[in-house]
Amino acid sequence: MVEKIQRKMSESRSARWIVLLMVSLTMMCGYFLTDVLAPLKGLLIELFHWDNTDFGLFNSGYGWFNIFLLMLIFGGMVLDKLGARFTGVLSVGVMLVGIGIKYYAIGFMDPSRTVDFWFFGAQTLKAQVLAASLGYALFAVGYETIGITANKIVVRWFKGRELAFALGMNVAFARMGTFLALALPLPIAKAFGNSVSTPILFGMILLLLGFLTFLVYIVMDRRLDSERAQEGLADDERFRFRDIFSIFRIRAFWYIALLCLLFYAAVHPFVKFAVDLVVQKFGVAGEYSGLIPSLLPVGTLVLTPLFGSIYDRRGKGASMMIWGALMLVFVYAGFAIPWVDHWAAAVVLVIILGVAFSLVPSAMWPSVPKIIPEHELGTAYALIFWVQNWGLAGVPLLIGWALDKWGTLPP
Ligand SMILES: C[C@H](N)C(=O)N[C@@H](CCCCN)C(=O)O
Numbered sequence: 159m160v161e162k163i164q165r166k167m168s169e170s171r172s173a174r175w176i177v178l179l180m181v182s183l184t185m186m187c188g189y190f191l192t193d194v195l196a197p198l199k200g201l202l203i204e205l206f207h208w209d210n211t212d213f214g215l216f217n218s219g220y221g222w223f224n225i226f227l228l229m230l231i232f233g234g235m236v237l238d239k240l241g242a243r244f245t246g247v248l249s250v251g252v253m254l255v256g257i258g259i260k261y262y263a264i265g266f267m268d269p270s271r272t273v274d275f276w277f278f279g280a281q282t283l284k285a286q287v288l289a290a291s292l293g294y295a296l297f298a299v300g301y302e303t304i305g306i307t308a309n310k311i312v313v314r315w316f317k318g319r320e321l322a323f324a325l326g327m328n329v330a331f332a333r334m335g336t337f338l339a340l341a342l343p344l345p346i347a348k349a350f351g352n353s354v355s356t357p358i359l360f361g362m363i364l365l366l367l368g369f370l371t372f373l374v375y376i377v378m379d380r381r382l383d384s385e386r387a388q389e390g391l392a393d394d395e396r397f398r399f400r401d402i403f404s405i406f407r408i409r410a411f412w413y414i415a416l417l418c419l420l421f422y423a424a425v426h427p428f429v430k431f432a433v434d435l436v437v438q439k440f441g442v443a444g445e446y447s448g449l450i451p452s453l454l455p456v457g458t459l460v461l462t463p464l465f466g467s468i469y470d471r472r473g474k475g476a477s478m479m480i481w482g483a484l485m486l487v488f489v490y491a492g493f494a495i496p497w498v499d500h501w502a503a504a505v506v507l508v509i510i511l512g513v514a515f516s517l518v519p520s521a522m523w524p525s526v527p528k529i530i531p532e533h534e535l536g537t538a539y540a541l542i543f544w545v546q547n548w549g550l551a552g553v554p555l556l557i558g559w560a561l562d563k564w565g566t567l568p569p
Pocket residue numbers: 185302304305306308309328329332422519543546
């Protein structure tokens with residue numbers, strides 16, 4: 159097999175699947191770290207006296223730099239200008255620094271210390287919450303950028319072949335990261351005497367391993383480049399800043415961006431508050447509360463590549479996205495109706511949510527290279543992620559506020 163990889167990168171099936179595996183593992187570690195604190199909310203409340211607003215503020219930190227400093231869009235441009243290898247290494251570096259700050263805040267800062275500052279009026283915040291949120295904000299820049307980098311890498315290696323299936327597999331790795339983030343942190347924290355910071359440290363070590371797998375990709379991608387150069391196939395179209403305006407002019411691009419905003423704003427924040435929901439509304443006991451939400455990523459692990467491969471063979475991406483969006487409306491209606499409160503209803507709703515959460519991404523991500531040329535793809539994915547990040551940042555803040563105002567948890 160190694161011989162085959164060495165002979166012809168561009169035509170080797172094993173080479174492109176190894177690339178997919180290596181890059182997806184790096185990205186998976188980022189996904190683990192993104193949600194690592196979600197199951198530890200109870201401990202944060204118990205040990206550090208965080209309230210729902212603190213938790214919501216921390217989660218909204220995810221979008222601060224990506225949205226307001228436009229870091230995500232710059233990330234896409236760097237990707238198109240300087241390439242996936244450089245951008246990937248940079249992303250992992252940024253994630254490590256960000257998560258290091260968060261680790262310090264949670265592990266070493268005095269939870270009772272507060273800071274006063276001015277932001278649209280005088281504000282007082284817990285210093286620990288603020289530092290953890292800033293670390294998370296920085297981490298999110300690297301994490302989002304590795305997401306678009308992975309997409310561009312998969313398109314480069316799989317275009318004209320089983321692209322939607324490969325992107326579906328890549329998303330499946332992301333979901334595996336989310337699943338591990340829901341399942342592992344609480345047992346790890348408990349095994350280390352209720353230490354909230356140990357799961358974060360565990361994630362950092364995982365990310366270092368993810369960096370090593372990215373290095374394997376770099377070696378293979380360099381070889382593909384030199385092979386293409388020898389064959390006179392080097393990419394000669396270069397990204398220019400004004401290309402961003404040609405992306406803006408594509409109407410289908412805006413439809414995808416809008417769906418991405420609304421769909422992900424409904425699903426991703428759910429993961430962060432889902433444990434709370436099944437405890438509060440569906441009366442599931444504390445230690446089992448992580449199980450029902452963890453069905454979501456598990457189902458999508460199988461379904462996203464499956465739907466991707468259907469899309470490769472049959473097309474009909476737009477219909478898949480519409481069906482996914484309709485299912486989402488049904489699921490949230492179920493979550494909202496007060497008398498739907500049996501744990502079995504929660505299981506069924508989460509399973510339907512899993513189908514929706516597979517249908518939409520499996521069609522959405524491979525649809526982008528159909529409307530955008532490859533040398534603008536990093537920027538296009540970045541713009542879609544940027545629009546989406548408004549929802550990812552705003553909705554948790556809204557949920558935290560609503561829970562503190564009308565929820566049943568003690569503040
Ligand atoms: C959260 C992130 N902006 C995002 O939208 N992620 C997608 C795509 C994952 C694949 C990235 N190569 C997701 O479905 O979670």
